Amino acid sequence: MPAPRLRINGFQQPWSRDQVALMSGEVCITAIFLCGFYIDGKSDQEAGEAGMEQESMLGAVPLITYAAILLTRILIYVDLGLHDPSVGGLDFPCIKGRKFEDRYCGQCKKMVPGLDHHCSWLNTCIGSSNYGRFLAVVTLGIIIHLVHLIYGVYMLFVSEEGSWAGWWGCLGLSAIFVPSITTLFCFHVYLLWVGMGTYDWMLTRRAARWDYDKKAKNNKANDMQASSQASSQASSQTSSSARKNSTTAVAPAPP
Helix, strand or coil: CCCCCCCCCCCCCCCCHHHHHHHHHHHHHHHHHHHHHHHHHHHHHHHCCCCHHHHHHHHHHHHHHHHHHHHHHHHHHHHHHHCCCCCCCCCCCCCCCCCCCCEEECCCCEEECCCCEEECCCCEEECCCCHHHHHHHHHHHHHHHHHHHHHHHHHHHHHCCCCHHHHHHHHHHHHHHHHHHHHHHHHHHHHHHHCCCHHHHHHHHHHHHHHHHHHHHHHHHHHHHHHHHHHHHHHHHHHHHHHHHHHHHHCCCCC
């Protein structure tokens, strides 16, 4: 029987379905946003509106800022994907009270220092050496998709100059990404606040659910036992009363 294949990093094949879906969605929404931004800006220039040069210069500032944030996120994402979480790296200094324990990842087939969880969307383990980069990718993702969402709303409902299909597509994808990434970010902020990792949180939840189910099962068994005892007592009392009545009925009359 061949030995299980050791996964070195997130870009090692085979890729997970979640990873392919995430990368495809990110590329699509970014391409739609940039194409819409370019096409709408070019249409305005061809229209020859007054003060277009000044507006173009002002519009370049948020575009350059967006490009810088996007490039930073891509670089961190690539570095996160190429990094082997089982070796090297530095602990995230802002995490205080976290219980970073070495654990075995069944997906990657290796021990990972400070394993927090195995992320199927990145197809790699998140541990003490890359947790900071993971949070950075999530945080920058929220910023980028909020830009997509806000600018798409502006172009469709305020400016009313955007291409209808393109910006609606951008809004649709952003409406999917923003809530999911924000929920993930808030969840990890909560874990940092309580000093608990994802794996520890799952074990705690599982233990609490087991305790609840065990107590519910015991309570049900106790209720059934109490009900059975009550039924037995009632049946015994009924039988005793019936025998007493029967004895009274057959007793001879006094002379």
